[in-house]
Structures are given as structure tokens and as C-alpha cells.
Amino acid sequence: MKSRTPIVLTLLATLVALVVAGCGGSSDEKGGGDSAGSSGDAKTELSLVAYSTPQVVYDEIIPDFAKTAEGRGVGFKTSYGASGDQSRAVEAGQKADVVTFSTEPDMTRLVDAGLVNADWNSGDNRGLVTTSVVSFIVRRGNPKGIRTWADLLRDGVKVLTPNPFTSGAAKWNILAAYGQAARGGSDPQAGLDYVRELITRHVQVQDRSGREALQTFVSGDADVLLSYEYEATTAQKKGEDVDFVTPDDTIKINIDIATTRDAPAQARSFLDYVLSEPAQERFADWGYRPVNQTVLDANRDRFPIPSGLFTIEDLGGWSRVNDEMFDVEKGSIAKIEEEAGVSTAK
Amino acid sequence: MLGLGVATLWLSIIVLLPLAAVVVRSTDGGFSTFWDAVSSRQAVSALRFTLLVSLLTAAVNAAFGTLIAWVLVRDRFRGKRIVNALIDLPFALPTIVAGLTLLTLYGPRSPFGIDVAYTQFAVLLALLFVTLPFVIRAVQPVLIELDREMEQAALSLGANNRTVFRRIVLPNLVPAILSGAALAFARAVGEFGSIVLISGNIPFRTQVSSVYIFKQIESDAPISAAATSTVLLLVSLLVLVGIRGLGRWGARHDR
């Protein structure tokens, strides 16, 4: 027998040593301290479970809140991910005090599970934290001159949108495309025809999420990305070469926020702070349309109201739309996807 | 037999119990719901593509893997040890990193101008990467042990190289090649991380079963997701039992 010290033990000892030595916080800012405040002298810890994109904004709002009287001593645990994933996680037991999602069914799921009060959308803000509209993100300078929905169907125009069955953002995109062609829901057939044409002839890749689609757009050769208006602002702020065009006919996107039923009182103060002027200013900076009237009025020129703006209610509301269009087996969009598959499968 | 009991219990708690939950969940809506879920056109198409591309992956890596194993065993060149060590890299590299890397290299911003992203070939490429070591590592030891005297004898009796390879070398390697290829196949069927970024998730074209399951979960169709998972599980189990059969057929096979 050679050496009696098994290498296994050495490896394990190293690991344990590393683990013991390690410690961490939640901030992912370079050279930054523990600004998101997950530790320290915090008395209460709030769990914010959010869909993925507004992380950049909450990373600013949370430290701001900590400086207010209500926010003193309140620590935060944050979790960002796909809206549906996050909602399902909360339903399956992930701790959450404040939740914010990009589509209403994700909130409804928690209401049905008894985790969020049914009157979550009865306040002045009607459950909204911000709004947005579906826009066309294009290459800098808009070389293809994309202005209207009809432009998307021109020969050779490549359009990107994530898969509507995995991405909340993509549902909004499809609803916008459908709604403008259906003239706000009065002519469903025209709407579906437009969506069919768009998906079968112009959409090649269907990424899993809005952010993946944006990355694909930035690194790829598509001409247009259907996305939230604020995604263009975020991309620009992060140094990407993109512009955006808001078509006259588009859908208003509602971003919902609520506190959970068992959340501590501080959750409510945080929610109030998020809706207050300073926080809403932060949202406006990142291209989110504020719901606070004062902030909205101050930024009116940045957020013009498209002439043909319609809402999800115009199309019959979420539960109807989900059943008729996005049911994974029988929905009209699932059928269109099937047809698209048949024509391109060979 | 206390050891066997404890070990089996551990296996049951960690692996079998969760998988049982998936199978049970898939039958929640009765058999017809199960059947509808697994026989929907998209599910079938995804499964067919998964199996075909995995089969192709196994075949390509069986050929190249055998060739590389031969080069590593019989050839002599500088840096062979480093190459030999690098073979296991796909086992060590996280799949998400692999996917990101392959997308950088063979995607729209490829430094070589090779853009295969969002095609079926891209899926094949990702699978070739993650399953590369299996065949090489299965064939290598067999090749090392292979009796060279037999080859010499055949050669001195006038057989040419091709005959020696076909009659002596290959038959000895076949069990190892097959079991390596089968493991590669099994791994390819379940692969997710390296594929999601590069496949573009195009239904009926580049959507593989594991991505399809992901989509079912996202669409709030957990029963259908569980049903597809059950089918995938069965395929894996069949392949793995098959490998064991191979194992007994090839006498020196161990892995």
C-alpha cells in the first residue's frame, strides 16, 4: 500500500474549508457593497418575487426605500425569473411578500390558490405598477423603414418574437398583432389571418423568453423584434445598437403588483413606495410607463399615447383570450403553430 | 444484505420516488388524457426528432469516437496526454456554458462565419459535443488490451490491413462501441441545457422533447408535461436495460 491519505479526504477537506470561508450577499453590482440589503441589522425581511425584466429598476428602488422612514430596517430577498415560472413557484410554496408579474393570469393563479386577496386590483392603481405597449425594436436608424404592422408582412422582413406558450411577453406580442388586425376584436378572423401570416412566413426562431429573444435579435440578423417598449430603453441604456418604433395600433401592457395575504405590514409600505413619485420616476427612466399621474404627466412627451391603443379587455379579457387563443391543445394560436409546423417541417 | 437494503432505499428516495410522482401525475386525467397528450402532433414530432437526432449523434460519435480512440491508443504524437485529458471536458463543463459557447462560435456572430444556429444541425452539434466522451472512453480500454499478436499473426499469414481490421479489430471493439453509443444516445435523448439557446425552439423543426416538456409546464399543462416525461423515461429505461444486455454479450464490458 502506498500513501494512506485518500485523495478523497483531501478534496473534501478543501471543499469544506472553502465553504466555511465563504460568505456572500445578493448584490451583483461590480465593486458594490451589499446594497440590496439582504443582511445587516434588518429586522424584517421582505421577499420580492418578480418577473425578470424590472430587476434593473428594483435594484435602484430597494436601496432608495431603505433610506425612507418606513424602509429603515427592512431587508430584501429578491428573485427574478420568467413570469409564469415565478408565479408557479409561489403557488408551490416559494416565500413571497410582494409579487409582480407581466401577465394577469399569473396573479389570478395566486388568487385562486388563496395566496393573494381577491381584491388585489381594487386600489387606486388597480393592481398596476407600470404599463407599457408592444413596440417594434429595430436596428439603429431603422434601415428597413418599419413603421406599421403591414410593414412586418413585407417580403423578406424577418421578425422575432418568443414562443407564446413559454413567454408572457410573446402573448402580449401576439395579442397586439391580433388585435390591430381584428380592429380591437370585432373581426377575429382578420386578426387570426394576420397572426398566421406573421408566424408562418416571417417568424423563424421562437425563443423561450423575451430576454432570450432580445439577445437573439442583438446578435442576429432579424429586422424586427416584437417587445415591450421599455425593453428598447433598457437595451439602449446597456449600450446596444437598437431603436424602437411604436405603431399607432398596439395593445396596452399591464404590469401587475400585489402583496400576498400573509405579508407583513412593511410589504404594504414598500408597495406604496413603489407607486410613489420617486420610485415611479425610476421606472420612467428605464422606459416603463408610470401609473403615478404626476410622474406620467411630467413624462408625457416620452410616452405618447398611440392613436389606436386598445386593451386586453377589448379582446375579451385574459381568461377568454387564454382559452380561445393560448390553450396549448385547442387554442387558435396553437393551431396556427401546428399549421406553421406542417408547412415548414419538410 | 443490509447494505443492499440501505443503498436501494437511498436510490428509491432520491430517484425512484420523484419519478414515480411524475408517472402518477401523468395518469391523473385517466388514460385517454395521457394518450391525447403523448399523441398530439407536436409531441410526436418532437419525440421523433429527438430520437432521430440522438440516433444520428450516437452514430457519428460511434464513428469518430472509435477513430479518436484508435489515434489515442495506437498513434504517437506530441501532446497526446493533453488531448487525452481534454476528452472528458464535456463531462466537466456545465451544459449552459456549452450552449452559450457553441452559440458564440457557430451562431450569427461566429468568428469563422459559420452560422448554423436555430437549425437541426445546431441541435446535432450540441449533442455531439455533450456526448463526445462516451464512445471514446468505452473503446479506449478495449483497444489497449487488444491482443496485437493476433493481428501480427493474421498479417504474417497474408491478410491485408483491411481484413485484419474487419475480422479481428472491429469484432472485438463492437460491444464497446455499441455500449458507448447507447450511453451517448440515452444522454442525448434527455439533453436540455446545451440545446435551448442554440435550437431556437422552432416547433416541428428544432424542438426536442425536453424543450417541449418545458413548454407544456410553462403553458400550465402539467399532466401533459408529465405524460411526455413518462414516455421519455420509458425510452431511457429501455435503452439502459438494452445496454446491460450488451454488457453481458461483450465479455469485458464493464461500464
Add this chain to the structure above:
Amino acid sequence: MTVSRPWRIALRVIGLGYLAALLLVPVAVIFYRTFEHGIGAVWDSITTPAAISAFTLTLEVTAIAVPLNTIFGIVMAMQLARGRFRGKTLLNALIDLPFAISPVVIGLALVLVYGLNGWFGRSLADAGIQVIFSTPGIVLATIFVSLPFVVREVTPVLKEVGDEQEQAAATLGANAWQSFWRITLPSIRWGVAYGVVLSVARSIGEFGAVSVVSGKISGETETLTLLVEKRFSNFDLAGAYAASALLAVIALVTLLAMTMIKPRREEEEH
């Protein structure tokens, strides 16, 4: 079989060319992308509090999962190599299942058992134990995916070694425990080490299953691979590459360990 020189070189070129296109170039690209903005930026982005905590969590999970699987692996390998019992073929196949199962399915399965609406979720919650969306869930997922490695590496070694020495020890009055520590373990230790290294690599690198059960709470349940994904989707491509490079370095260290262990393991087999 004596292959002529031109043929040998041709095969070498094909083989190494395939490896280069598939392995070497991609890995080189990660490092190139990572360091194209200088080493300082890389250092900064792998030392943010979130990155450090992700790194720590990854190691913690590995430090729990790997020893458990090592014990399981040795026990199971001894049964598979020495024992004779019904259903051995099936058991063998079941052990390999984690290799073959899609990580998405693993995540789904764990939620179905331990999630709030799962089989044990409610009773666990009543007892104040949170499994899913917390470290235990990540540990369970990691144990699941790295389960087969030690078994698979140790079983062939045990078969080769045989049990003559153990029987001799038994006749000399050693009990099972002594015989295991003094004879069996030393003779398989490189096989065990090799399996451990593979398990460590797999544990650190798991993404799919962990992403389902983690809850992605920044600074708490976010592992390194999840951090890569989060940065990728938050326009921090440089940061994503930096974290990837860190993972790649871990992978290379693993390879180094494997290369060092391998010859000794092969000695064991003979």
C-alpha cells in the same frame, strides 16, 4: 494491424480536427471572450457579493451531495460487484437513469413530491421545513443528477480486485468493518476518487434541474450556473462569460485531477 504512415497521419488529422472543432475552439472562445476586456473587469465581476454567494452555495451543495453519493456509491458497488440477487439487471439500469433523464423532468418530479401541492409538501410545510425553493431542494436535485458516478467507477474495480484478500482477512478473524477499512477501501480508493471528481464536476455544473427548484433568490438560492443565465439575460454578457470562465476553470482543474488519478485507478484494475 500496421497502418502506413500517410494513413496514420490522415487519421490523426481527422481525429484531432474533430476534437478541435468540437472541444478546443469553443473553450478557447470562452476564455477569449472573457478576457477581451482585461483581467480587472473579470475579477470584479466574479467577486460581486452575488457571485461570491453563488460560488459558496455551489460549493456547499457539492459538499453535501458528493459525500452522500460516495457512501451510497461504495455500498451499492459492493452489492453489484459481489452480491447475487434477483433484479440486478433492473437495478443496474435504474442507477444509470439520472444520466439519461432530462433535467426538466427531474425538476418537475421534485416539485411534484416536495412542492406545497406535492405528496409531502403540505406535511413538510406544517413541520416548518421548506425543501423546494430552498437549499434542500437544490441539494436533492444535485444528488439526483450525480448519483451514478461513484457506483459506475467503483463497480468494475471491485470486480477486478476480487474478494480473496477479504476472505483471507475474515479467516484471520477480522470483522466486516475492519476488512472494509483495511482491505477493500485501500484497493478501490482511486476508483472512488475518480468517481468523486466526476460527481463534483456534475454537481457544480448542474443547471436545468436546479433552475426549477431553486426559486432563484439572489444571494441565497442562486448557484453559479443560474448566475450565468441571469447575467446572460440581463445584458451582462461579459459577466456571464466571466462566470462561465470560472466554471470552465473548475472544469479544467477537474480534468487535471482526473488525469492524475486515472493511471492509478487503472493500476488498481490490474
